[in-house]
Amino acid sequence: MRRIIAHLVSGLFHPLIMPSLGVLFIFFSSSHIFILPYEAQRIILIIVAINTLVLPMLMIPLFHRFGIIKSIQMKNHRERIIPLTFTLIPYIFSFYFLNRLPIISEIALFMLGATIAVFLTLVISIWWKISVHMVGVGGLLGLLYALALRFQVAGVWFILVAIAVTGIVAWARLTLNAHKPSQIYAGFTLGAVVVSAMVVLL
Numbered sequence: 001m002r003r004i005i006a007h008l009v010s011g012l013f014h015p016l017i018m019p020s021l022g023v024l025f026i027f028f029s030s031s032h033i034f035i036l037p038y039e040a041q042r043i044i045l046i047i048v049a050i051n052t053l054v055l056p057m058l059m060i061p062l063f064h065r066f067g068i069i070k071s072i073q074m075k076n077h078r079e080r081i082i083p084l085t086f087t088l089i090p091y092i093f094s095f096y097f098l099n100r101l102p103i104i105s106e107i108a109l110f111m112l113g114a115t116i117a118v119f120l121t122l123v124i125s126i127w128w129k130i131s132v133h134m135v136g137v138g139g140l141l142g143l144l145y146a147l148a149l150r151f152q153v154a155g156v157w158f159i160l161v162a163i164a165v166t167g168i169v170a171w172a173r174l175t176l177n178a179h180k181p182s183q184i185y186a187g188f189t190l191g192a193v194v195v196s197a198m199v200v201l202l
Contacts, residue, residue, distance in 0.1 A: 001060035002175055009172035011107045013165060016087075016135030019094075019114050021051040022143045025158075026107055029147065036103060044107065047097055051090035052114070059086050075178070077129035080176075084122040091115040106199055110143055117191050123133065124190075133188030137166045138191025146191070146199035 025040050036044075054073045060083060063069045069079045096114050098108040117135055141162040148159060167190065173179045181188075 006172035006175040008202055009168055010133060010176065010178075013133065013137060013169050015132045016053045017137040019091075019111065020049045022114070023107060023141055025140075025143065026110065026147070029151075033067065035171045040103065043096065044101070044103070048094055051094040052087075055090045055127055056083070056087040057067065059083065067127075074170050077127075077147065080125045080129075080132070084118060084125060086143050088115070088122060091118050094103045094141050104121050106147070109198045110195065113142070113195035114139055117194045118197070120190055120194065124186075128169040129179065129183055131173055131183045133169055134166075134179075134187030135191040136183050137162075138168050138188035138193075139195040140191075141166055141188075142192035142196035143199060144196070148195075 002135070015173060023045055027036065027045070031184060060069070060072060069074070074080045074083065079105055092115055095108060095111040098111050102106075111180050117139055121132055121135050122131055141159070144159050144162050148156075170184050170188070174181065
């Protein structure tokens with residue numbers, strides 16, 4: 001039962017979902033700073049979801065079919081190199097597209113942080129199996145922290161919920177024996193630090 005729940009948690013909070021969740025949070029934040037016309041929000045969300053969720057998810061079964069990866073879970077860290085490389089390309093496109101739009105910079109900066117986090121995960125995966133799930137939830141928590149610090153728009157309850165989700169995802173990955181604790185901590189730190197730094201400092 002514990003493993004079934006862990007699998008459900010891992011799927012529900014898959015790292016590829018995090019960029020879309022981050023953009024949604026920015027849109028539905030209570031601050032007037034982030035008010036955009038509905039049509040603009042819809043276009044931005046569609047672009048981000050297609051590039052950071054749909055395209056990478058569609059590529060994974062193809063990689064498995066052609067023997068590039070042995071399983072969908074990609075248990076060996078070297079199996080992740082090619083999928084992460086192909087994932088990085090649409091992430092870069094998303095940042096490039098958002099950066100050229102006349103919109104608030106925080107959206108593009110969040111996407112820049114996510115892109116850099118994917119790149120660093122790719123580099124680390126050449127030698128070591130860092131937790132991509134924790135990079136994802138760490139990045140989302142880093143966004144909430146950065147917005148709270150910079151604009152006071154992420155209330156303490158949002159951050160507490162994000163911390164709880166982070167703990168649940170860490171538990172799930174450990175329960176499935178997908179990672180060691182050091183890989184969990186490293187993934188979370190990478191995601192949280194990179195994304196928060198991009199939004200706060202730039």
